[in-house]
Amino acid sequence: MVATQEYKVIGTRPIRHDGLDKVTGRAIYGADVKLPGMLYGAVLRSPHAHARIKSIDTSAAEAMAGVIAVMTAKDMPEAGDELVDLGEGAINFSHASDHIMAMNKAKFKGHPVAAVAAISTNVAREAVAAIKVDWEVLKSVVTVDEAMAPDAPAIVDGWVGDDLGEKSPLPNVGSHFRHEFGDIEKGFADSTTIIEHRYDLAMVHQGYIEPHNGTAIWDQDDRVRVWTSTQGSFTVRTQLAGVLQLDESRIKVIPTEIGGGFGGKIPIYVEPLAAILSKKSGGKPVRILMDRADVFEASGPTPGGWVSLKLGVNDDGKIIAGDADIRFDAGGFPGSPVGAAAMCMFSCYDIPNTRIDGWDIIVNKPKTAAYRAPGSTHVAYAIESIVDEICEKLNLDPVQFRLDNASKEGTRRGDGPIFPRIGNIETVEAARDSAHWNSPLDKNPGNGKVRGRGIASGYWFNVGLKSSVNLSVNTDGTVMLIEGSTDIGGSRTSIAMQAAEVLGISAEDVIPTVVDTDSVGYTDVTGGSRTTYATGFAAYKAAQSLIEELTTRASTIWDIPEDEVGFEDGKFSSKTDPELSMTFKELAGKLNETGGPVSSTGAVDLENAGGGFAVHICDLEIDPETGKTDVIRYTAVQDVGKAIHPSYVEGQMQGGSVQGIGWALNEEYFMNDDGQMANSSYLDYRMPTTLDLPEIETVLVEVPNPLHPFGVRGVGEPPIVPPVAAVANAIHDALGIRLRQAPMNPGRILEALKENNG
Amino acid sequence: MHPFDFVAATSVADVNSVLAQHGNRARPLVGGTDLLVQLRGGRFELDAVVDIKSVPEANVLELNGSLKMGSAVPLAEFYENQGVRNAYPGLIDCAELVGGIQIQSRASMAGNLCNATPSGDTICPMIVHSAQVHITSAKGDRTVAVEDFCTGPGRTVLEDGEWVLDITFPAPASGFGAAYERFIPRNEMDIAVVGVASSVTLDGSGKIADARVALAAVGPTPVFIRDITALLVGKEPTEENFVAAGKIAHDAVSPITDMRGTIEQRRHLSGVLTRRTLTKAAERAKAG
Numbered sequence A: 001m002v003a004t005q006e007y008k009v010i011g012t013r014p015i016r017h018d019g020l021d022k023v024t025g026r027a028i029y030g031a032d033v034k035l036p037g038m039l040y041g042a043v044l045r046s047p048h049a050h051a052r053i054k055s056i057d058t059s060a061a062e063a064m065a066g067v068i069a070v071m072t073a074k075d076m077p078e079a080g081d082e083l084v085d086l087g088e089g090a091i092n093f094s095h096a097s098d099h100i101m102a103m104n105k106a107k108f109k110g111h112p113v114a115a116v117a118a119i120s121t122n123v124a125r126e127a128v129a130a131i132k133v134d135w136e137v138l139k140s141v142v143t144v145d146e147a148m149a150p151d152a153p154a155i156v157d158g159w160v161g162d163d164l165g166e167k168s169p170l171p172n173v174g175s176h177f178r179h180e181f182g183d184i185e186k187g188f189a190d191s192t193t194i195i196e197h198r199y200d201l202a203m204v205h206q207g208y209i210e211p212h213n214g215t216a217i218w219d220q221d222d223r224v225r226v227w228t229s230t231q232g233s234f235t236v237r238t239q240l241a242g243v244l245q246l247d248e249s250r251i252k253v254i255p256t257e258i259g260g261g262f263g264g265k266i267p268i269y270v271e272p273l274a275a276i277l278s279k280k281s282g283g284k285p286v287r288i289l290m291d292r293a294d295v296f297e298a299s300g301p302t303p304g305g306w307v308s309l310k311l312g313v314n315d316d317g318k319i320i321a322g323d324a325d326i327r328f329d330a331g332g333f334p335g336s337p338v339g340a341a342a343m344c345m346f347s348c349y350d351i352p353n354t355r356i357d358g359w360d361i362i363v364n365k366p367k368t369a370a371y372r373a374p375g376s377t378h379v380a381y382a383i384e385s386i387v388d389e390i391c392e393k394l395n396l397d398p399v400q401f402r403l404d405n406a407s408k409e410g411t412r413r414g415d416g417p418i419f420p421r422i423g424n425i426e427t428v429e430a431a432r433d434s435a436h437w438n439s440p441l442d443k444n445p446g447n448g449k450v451r452g453r454g455i456a457s458g459y460w461f462n463v464g465l466k467s468s469v470n471l472s473v474n475t476d477g478t479v480m481l482i483e484g485s486t487d488i489g490g491s492r493t494s495i496a497m498q499a500a501e502v503l504g505i506s507a508e509d510v511i512p513t514v515v516d517t518d519s520v521g522y523t524d525v526t527g528g529s530r531t532t533y534a535t536g537f538a539a540y541k542a543a544q545s546l547i548e549e550l551t552t553r554a555s556t557i558w559d560i561p562e563d564e565v566g567f568e569d570g571k572f573s574s575k576t577d578p579e580l581s582m583t584f585k586e587l588a589g590k591l592n593e594t595g596g597p598v599s600s601t602g603a604v605d606l607e608n609a610g611g612g613f614a615v616h617i618c619d620l621e622i623d624p625e626t627g628k629t630d631v632i633r634y635t636a637v638q639d640v641g642k643a644i645h646p647s648y649v650e651g652q653m654q655g656g657s658v659q660g661i662g663w664a665l666n667e668e669y670f671m672n673d674d675g676q677m678a679n680s681s682y683l684d685y686r687m688p689t690t691l692d693l694p695e696i697e698t699v700l701v702e703v704p705n706p707l708h709p710f711g712v713r714g715v716g717e718p719p720i721v722p723p724v725a726a727v728a729n730a731i732h733d734a735l736g737i738r739l740r741q742a743p744m745n746p747g748r749i750l751e752a753l754k755e756n757n758g
Numbered sequence B: 001m002h003p004f005d006f007v008a009a010t011s012v013a014d015v016n017s018v019l020a021q022h023g024n025r026a027r028p029l030v031g032g033t034d035l036l037v038q039l040r041g042g043r044f045e046l047d048a049v050v051d052i053k054s055v056p057e058a059n060v061l062e063l064n065g066s067l068k069m070g071s072a073v074p075l076a077e078f079y080e081n082q083g084v085r086n087a088y089p090g091l092i093d094c095a096e097l098v099g100g101i102q103i104q105s106r107a108s109m110a111g112n113l114c115n116a117t118p119s120g121d122t123i124c125p126m127i128v129h130s131a132q133v134h135i136t137s138a139k140g141d142r143t144v145a146v147e148d149f150c151t152g153p154g155r156t157v158l159e160d161g162e163w164v165l166d167i168t169f170p171a172p173a174s175g176f177g178a179a180y181e182r183f184i185p186r187n188e189m190d191i192a193v194v195g196v197a198s199s200v201t202l203d204g205s206g207k208i209a210d211a212r213v214a215l216a217a218v219g220p221t222p223v224f225i226r227d228i229t230a231l232l233v234g235k236e237p238t239e240e241n242f243v244a245a246g247k248i249a250h251d252a253v254s255p256i257t258d259m260r261g262t263i264e265q266r267r268h269l270s271g272v273l274t275r276r277t278l279t280k281a282a283e284r285a286k287a288g
């Protein structure tokens, strides 16, 4: 199953170019930015989940010594009501502006209402505390069901959502859409086994270690410079242009290193506030940092909500009907990833008759953003749990059932598109053949605990989009690689390796640098699992044109026609005269005397990406007296297309699995009655630590993606899809109970056991 | 954050004078693992913080039959002392599970006690070891049993100007054993959903001469359940008796539902952990 083509660089594991700076603490992150004369910003945030702002009095703050500028929503330029695509999600600028600083109403706890720039953080905080807001506290709703009640308070004033092409009569419906294929009624009529359940999930956060940050200068020429840690500097530029109502060319975004994003560092939060405060301070730099509670309460987690699913199976063990209703809480503005959830809903299976309803529901919680395969984990929890239940009921092998029903090239996805060559079957087969699946599990180890094993599949479609890369040759034979993709998971190296493979030089000889938005062509976000695929593709193209240019140069040096120069294995040579041969390095050394420097550009706009499949196997051990659950063995199997740098691919698979396990077992936004998150700290948010996890084993399946020169598929997102379902299925195997609400924490396990035992 | 004076005290008198001057606007600091977090979080304002880590009397760790532990002794120093490990395994249980290694290297048991959260991991173990708190102030000294020290969440018997100088643990009687267990959904870095400390003293015939059980995170203060003592004294250390003790704990506690657990779950765990820690304490009592 491993791609057969031989490569020199691709598939090896060189040390990352940015590694030394990162392990020695030299790498510059957002909070490290310090500029001459810099001011420190602080943000006043709503203490209420839902409240109208009757008035704001900033006079006491303005009068304080050391306070240089104070702003409210009145200082925000009026932004247009247009929808702009950001690669992983779209943005409406008037909502974005209102989100960044509340105009009339706070729509979630932590919603900014004013901000201050001062000579120190302490002064800025004291000034913020001196701002008086006259609130009219409104009833808040934090769940999909509450928000959809006919008497629910309207959260976004004047919003009318689209309900299957009609105006929704309900105030908080962001949208309602449907995909339907085949004959769903007949499908269920022909089914001999039908199972239907609802699966609820809590809102969870990506949990990146580095809080959001932004430092800005808005100078007297109306040029804005912004330093920030982001998944997409160009996306920040687009958003800032919309929110600040400036031409993009006036804005320069300088990306710092980024301490994790997982989708959450695509939207902007504090950057425009820093910019406006800078303008009001006469062009002084202003830096704003979030703290952890701000990050939990006012950045973009992934939605809670529910998936109600009905599956019908015939006597041949084929799923012939599927009906899904997916409802996500979008947060304080419309725009949850429910559309992506629908795309993934039935994607692992070939089901002739399907219907998917998707509902985007506005609630008084932080506006959701992307989080690793957004929406797909939710739907996998539902379908993979029901598949497990079907197999149990019909006494079918869960792996064989998945193979018998697998989607493959030509299968129609639940939202319409026909699958190209995909590696679903190969991935399930690799799981079936894995050491883990074939190892025995002692279900009663004799320590009073019980063990269980679960398996689940998952899918993410991945995206392509736009990327640019510039290459230039140094006379010592190394190559500078300039890119716009901020590096979260080692992408500098994975992209450099693709250029190196083409150029016939080592990965170390390609020196990658991530630059600002003035210094390279447009590049979309590091997200959607697109970076190694699309920016790598751009690097491949740039390297190809570099070789063309160098071939011309060799022909000039040798004074032979260009088409007589060949390039192979890192060597230029004459096709006719074996005496004429130069390595890449030798030719590089001659460039200055033979016409000057050589550089090239590669740019791509890729419409499709080729989806990725994952199958996970989870063994866990439960103390039935306390509900305490420990994952004791875990294997992630995934079709990765082609692993450019296998360690980074494995790292993505392990990281995604771990986040999914946390989501399954303990993580949640625990909301109290007045719409406040009660656990907005890492102490109580309960992400897994290293002590809570075994080594995550990985099995890389390589079904090359025909859309990419090296066969790359996005790998970052599929691994978060199966874990919640895999854990649920393992809990069932251990205890005989099916938990249909995440997190499946010890309290819920105890409750379910009690219910089971009467 | 409100600005405050930082006083690095080197004597008991230094501490007394700062506390006398500022009343409830000053507090002692040991590890600061609660205090600094609370100050930064804006929980309250202080005018002075007095660091007691350089006060010699607050740094004693004297094992002399009984054990005298100065209030500034960090948990790591406590559990790395071999004599203490041998004599008080039930205290080692809790000292080793507060936070992680960084926290244990700074944080103190006295700080845990004076912070007085119902979930504090070291308070119940101190109760079942019958520890006595030595309180001092410019006005003089007094001694209070640990079970009488906490009066509510974050509230103690300490009056303005008073602070804890040291804590004394009586010498373990022969036939004494103790244990602490807490339930957390993860394996470290979590606050107890429920914590239970138990101690058992067996007489020459193997019957229970004394038993003490205290529970964390199931009421406004750590809960010392005297009814369990009454139930167990004179009985055999059997599973059946310990299950019965667990039932008393289950019914006696008054937990709340919050982000860390529900009332039902906490009652249930109170019973389970009471049985488990009594069993472990009795095993230690038999062994040692």
Ligand SMILES: Cc1cc2nc3c(=O)[nH]c(=O)nc-3n(C[C@H](O)[C@H](O)[C@H](O)COP(=O)(O)OP(=O)(O)OC[C@H]3O[C@@H](n4cnc5c(N)ncnc54)[C@H](O)[C@@H]3O)c2cc1C
Binding pocket: B027, B028, B029, B030, B031, B032, B033, B034, B035, B036, B037, B052, B071, B072, B097, B098, B099, B100, B103, B106, B107, B108, B109, B110, B111, B112, B113, B114, B115, B119, B120, B121, B122, B158, B162, B163, B164, B165, B189, B190, B191, B192
């Ligand atoms: C990451 C992390 C993990 C943690 N994990 C746990 C855990 O697992 N279990 C747990 O129980 N706690 C935990 N804590 C809380 C804290 O570490 C403990 O309560 C610790 O024992 C406090 O000791 P300290 O010396 O740091 O106290 P400090 O913060 O120095 O003081 C705490 C309070 O006691 C007062 N005080 C201190 N000494 C005296 C004295 N001698 N006389 C009078 N008042 C005094 C202080 O003024 C303050 O109000 C954790 C904290 C953190 C930050």
